[in-house]
Amino acid sequence: MEILLFGIAKDIVGKSSFRFDADDLVPTSVSELKDRLKGSFPEFGKLSSLAVAVNSAYAEDSDRLREGDEIAIIPPVSGG
Amino acid sequence: MEILLFGIAKDIVGKSSFRFDADDLVPTSVSELKDRLKGSFPEFGKLSSLAVAVNSAYAEDSDRLREGDEIAIIPPVSGG
């Protein structure tokens, strides 16, 4: 399962994407993914907000993650 | 005393300006000028509004008119 990273999320992790492999504990929901990120990188807990997109649309915390989904971490947006 | 006419005021009077000559009864205030206009051309009484500008600024009904002033009839404006 590949996770895309943008903006400050990319800086926190140090790369523009990373993978959970089959022998990792692959997160099964948006909230589980957020908790895993905050556990591994405490900087995520300090952001103003943290959203996840699944297949290029905002996802709810309760949404399930499936292998093959395009998953992205959306730190606070600041367009305009 | 010359009076400038614009828009529908020009159509009502049939020209773009007219004069009160010294041997006319020259109006001495804005309200007197408006009354004279409505008397001579009843169509002025049917407009949504009727304003007078003295020296290119809106004038009050009580303002005096003096020889040499630039006086204009301002029918309802519709710019934009």
Add this chain to the structure above:
Amino acid sequence: MKGNMSIEIVDVIDTSTVFAELSHPHSGGICVFLGAVREFTDNEEVLSLEFETYKIMALKEMKKIAVEASEKWKLNKVIIRHAVGAKNVEEPVVIVGASSAHREACFIACRYLIDTLKERVPIWKKEIFKNKSVWVSAHP
């Protein structure tokens, strides 16, 4: 501020330069309103519009409106430009705009500029229909 105002009555409005004119290093926001000729009024087809003005007074009133807006909101640049003569459907008639540090001020100022221009500036519009022509707003 006064050097940063552009107040004009023109024959033809050139829309291509207006954002460059309103640009300012301290402006994060630019809001512009353009009024154009519409094809229909009350379901009747408009062939063209004709604008005439009392130019010396119109420029004075436009300047007063720009100054008022600059006193009400912190603006870096202001444009008020109106066209006169005959205009066809889709042609620009008026363009007003303001630039400011943040977007709130330029939006509200831009709205003020056009609303107040329509109330006060001595410009008259005649709508030309197929079989008649009408001075807009002349009668109740």
Add this chain to the structure above:
Amino acid sequence: MKGNMSIEIVDVIDTSTVFAELSHPHSGGICVFLGAVREFTDNEEVLSLEFETYKIMALKEMKKIAVEASEKWKLNKVIIRHAVGAKNVEEPVVIVGASSAHREACFIACRYLIDTLKERVPIWKKEIFKNKSVWVSAHP
């Protein structure tokens, strides 16, 4: 309406064509907002901004916003265009606009387009100062 929307992410915003793009025979009003790089943030001099985006999602969100605006107000044309990459002071960053029969709808729609874009569209801005750079809004 969908054929009358232009939704884009571009390297450079060309402001010279936007009024022509928003022109429509049934539109008496066109309102456009342009966001540009400001020289100072909290009194600190900004050298440049850098924008990055999650493009596929950003385009989807921008389109949703344009559709929402068209459902809320009667609009004839809508533009939402955002730039990415490095931008210097006074360079345009975003342009949004709408055209409608009367001015009320295009003003309120234009404000909605930019406000909602700033809330939802996945675009990130980094401010480059002399001695540091900051992802805007990242921290409370």
